[in-house]
Amino acid sequence: MVVQRKIKVLVCKPGLDGHDRGAKVLARALRDAGMEVIYTGIHQTPDDVVNTVIQEDPDAVLLSMLSGAHNALCPVIMEKLKEHGIDDVLVAVGGIIPDEDKTFLENHGLKGFYGPGTDLNTIVEFVKNNLKR
Amino acid sequence: MTIIDEQKTLKPTKKERKEKFRNLSNIEIKRLYTLEDIKDLNYTMDLGEPGKFPFTRGVYPNMYRGRLWTMRQFAGFGNAKQTNNRYKFLLEHGTTGLSVAFSLHTIYGIEADDERALGEIGKEGVSIDTLKDMETLFDGIDLSKISTSMTINGPASILLALYIVTAEKQGHTPDQLRGTIQNDILKEYIAQKSWIFPPEASMRIIVDTIEYCTKYVPQWYTISISGYHIREAGSTAVQELAFTLADGFAYVESAMERGLDVDEFAPRLSFFFNSHNNFFEEVCKYRAARRIWAKHMKNKYGAKNPESMRLRFHTQTAGVSLTAQEPENNIVRVTLQALASVLGGTQSLHTNSFDEALCLPTEKAVKIALRTQQIIAHESGAADTVDPLAGSYYVEWLTNKMEEEAEEYFQKIENLGGVIPAIKANFFQKEIANASYKYQKEIENKGRTIVGVNDIEVREPCSTPLLKIDEKIAEEQIATLRKIKLERDNDKLRRVLGKLKESAHGTENLMPYILDAVRAYASIGEIINTLKEVFGTYQEDSIY
Numbered sequence: 001m002v003v004q005r006k007i008k009v010l011v012c013k014p015g016l017d018g019h020d021r022g023a024k025v026l027a028r029a030l031r032d033a034g035m036e037v038i039y040t041g042i043h044q045t046p047d048d049v050v051n052t053v054i055q056e057d058p059d060a061v062l063l064s065m066l067s068g069a070h071n072a073l074c075p076v077i078m079e080k081l082k083e084h085g086i087d088d089v090l091v092a093v094g095g096i097i098p099d100e101d102k103t104f105l106e107n108h109g110l111k112g113f114y115g116p117g118t119d120l121n122t123i124v125e126f127v128k129n130n131l132k133r
Numbered sequence: 134m135t136i137i138d139e140q141k142t143l144k145p146t147k148k149e150r151k152e153k154f155r156n157l158s159n160i161e162i163k164r165l166y167t168l169e170d171i172k173d174l175n176y177t178m179d180l181g182e183p184g185k186f187p188f189t190r191g192v193y194p195n196m197y198r199g200r201l202w203t204m205r206q207f208a209g210f211g212n213a214k215q216t217n218n219r220y221k222f223l224l225e226h227g228t229t230g231l232s233v234a235f236s237l238h239t240i241y242g243i244e245a246d247d248e249r250a251l252g253e254i255g256k257e258g259v260s261i262d263t264l265k266d267m268e269t270l271f272d273g274i275d276l277s278k279i280s281t282s283m284t285i286n287g288p289a290s291i292l293l294a295l296y297i298v299t300a301e302k303q304g305h306t307p308d309q310l311r312g313t314i315q316n317d318i319l320k321e322y323i324a325q326k327s328w329i330f331p332p333e334a335s336m337r338i339i340v341d342t343i344e345y346c347t348k349y350v351p352q353w354y355t356i357s358i359s360g361y362h363i364r365e366a367g368s369t370a371v372q373e374l375a376f377t378l379a380d381g382f383a384y385v386e387s388a389m390e391r392g393l394d395v396d397e398f399a400p401r402l403s404f405f406f407n408s409h410n411n412f413f414e415e416v417c418k419y420r421a422a423r424r425i426w427a428k429h430m431k432n433k434y435g436a437k438n439p440e441s442m443r444l445r446f447h448t449q450t451a452g453v454s455l456t457a458q459e460p461e462n463n464i465v466r467v468t469l470q471a472l473a474s475v476l477g478g479t480q481s482l483h484t485n486s487f488d489e490a491l492c493l494p495t496e497k498a499v500k501i502a503l504r505t506q507q508i509i510a511h512e513s514g515a516a517d518t519v520d521p522l523a524g525s526y527y528v529e530w531l532t533n534k535m536e537e538e539a540e541e542y543f544q545k546i547e548n549l550g551g552v553i554p555a556i557k558a559n560f561f562q563k564e565i566a567n568a569s570y571k572y573q574k575e576i577e578n579k580g581r582t583i584v585g586v587n588d589i590e591v592r593e594p595c596s597t598p599l600l601k602i603d604e605k606i607a608e609e610q611i612a613t614l615r616k617i618k619l620e621r622d623n624d625k626l627r628r629v630l631g632k633l634k635e636s637a638h639g640t641e642n643l644m645p646y647i648l649d650a651v652r653a654y655a656s657i658g659e660i661i662n663t664l665k666e667v668f669g670t671y672q673e674d675s676i677y
Contacts, residue, residue, distance in 0.1 A: 068257065
């Protein structure tokens with residue numbers, strides 16, 4: 001019998017944003033879909049995020065951002081991951097991400113961009129289909 | 134056979150749309166309500182005349198026939214100058230009270246040039262660092278004539294001090310000022326997350342503001358005890374009702390422990406509720422809230438003054454109910470939610486703008502939201518009589534039911550040792566996380582239909598124009614702060630902050646020291662950091 005390794009996901013709330021309802025619901029949905037989920041809690045600085053990634057070695061990092069700080073914080077997180085040679089982790093951002101910001105964020109290596117009203121299964125499938133390792 | 138017996142025996146002939154009908158609190162709703170369901174209802178004891186105990190029918194005898202609710206649109210973005218312009222726009226279009234949304238760095242008492250403020254400045258509210266910003270925010274607005282609500286919690290006493298000093302500079306005394314600071318830290322630990330200090334220190338600061346305002350700012354509402362955020366975080370309506378009132382009782386108990394007379398401070402406590410999609414459930418929630426508060430204040434806390442028993446509240450329509458899909462539909466959702474709050478007897482109302490699932494509201498969207506209130510007020514007839522839904526079998530039954538379920542929660546919270554121990558045990562946080570997950574699953578399983586979201590397959594691209602915050606705002610805010618720090622008397626500043634720290638170590642009321650610091654142009658961040666040295670900070674368990 002082949003034992004399949006569980007997909008390990010880090011759900012993060014970067015910045016000062018306290019709107020964590022979506023992040024928590026998503027964390028639970030990913031867990032219910034059989035993944036190993038770590039939820040960082042709120043108020044994560046880019047350094048906090050990167051340190052947790054180094055410690056936990058997740059397959060995917062999902063950033064939940066509703067405060068409008070995504071264009072400022074996401075590139076910093078991506079830059080710092082690169083500095084640590086981490087390039088095989090799926091990094092996605094969702095929350096309130098206006099369409100017009102997507103290209104900018106994509107150019108920094110981010111994916112996802114799921115907003116309010118997204119079916120949880122859509123995100124579960126997205127994670128499964130976009131892993132880099 | 135009576136009519137009631139006859140109705141009970143008449144079985145519906147066709148299969149119903151659902152096996153069970155449940156509202157958003159998971160209360161099962163029957164096919165029909167009759168006199169039977171409210172046969173124990175005693176008009177005088179359970180409802181009372183409007184303006185009389187237990188205030189179920191409303192806090193005033195003539196309600197909106199006397200004065201309409203305050204149309205108070207929550208607004209703040211960018212810098213103080215931009216928000217000042219938005220206030221003037223709202224005032225020109227008939228808004229009757231101001232409501233300040235602060236930037237996240239202000240909410241946490243973090244200065245604009247702190248690295249944690251990166252990307253946050255002016256995005257979710259107006260960026261305020263010092264008295265200078267506050268003077269700009271209210272420039273040309275007479276603070277003795279308008280009432281202002283400030284959504285601020287951790288640094289609430291500092292923002293109140295800033296408001297008092299800004300008014301002083303306009304030539305007004307504190308006793309002329311009318312408004313509200315949210316100042317409700319308990320719901321921050323429970324749901325909204327913008328705490329700074331540990332709960333015990335936070336409660337001391339809150340009681341300080343209550344004590345100070347009772348003496349010097351008597352027209353000010355000292356706390357806006359808020360269910361709004363609890364609901365937005367995912368609670369049911371019953372949980373919103375129960376947790377909010379439990380918080381309210383905790384504040385009453387803390388102030389009484391300080392030795393304050395309940396009838397001196399309780400009349401200046403106010404409430405803030407959400408208005409979500411289930412119309413009757415929301416109406417009943419407000420009615421039940423009034424009755425529960427009145428009964429507890431009278432019977433448990435020994436209030437004698439009817440003002441202490443009157444639950445006055447602000448309502449905001451449910452942000453979380455707004456959809457990013459077909460956003461124009463939100464105008465209709467907001468209308469129904471606003472109508473529910475009016476039929477529930479709200480004292481003031483914020484109607485959300487239809488584009489808020491996408492961005493901070495544009496001017497056009499804000500205007501429609503305000504017009505929605507005006508149409509309800511002037512065209513619908515809903516404001517012509519007091520508590521028009523009273524006496525409905527369904528409404529009275531559901532009001533009773535929600536009160537009963539709230540009382541069960543009060544018992545559970547008491548068994549855990551009270552609100553603060555229950556927070557530390559993650560009781561509220563777990564209840565809310567469970568409720569929000571259940572709600573989301575119901576939508577995904579199509580147990581609940583959200584029009585335009587889970588009932589359609591074809592998705593049109595979004596074409597709503599969005600409000601963008603210029604990134605230059607952050608640079609300007611940082612420059613303003615640095616300029617103030619160069620220009621002010623920094624020796625004096627160190628002295629006043631030193632005294633503040635000393636008083637924080639003791640038991641004195643902090644307000645006079647905070648006022649001195651504000652007058653010396655201390656930034657909110659500097660005052661908060663001074664207090665953090667004494668009180669420390671709080672960390673939550675990140676459960677989901």
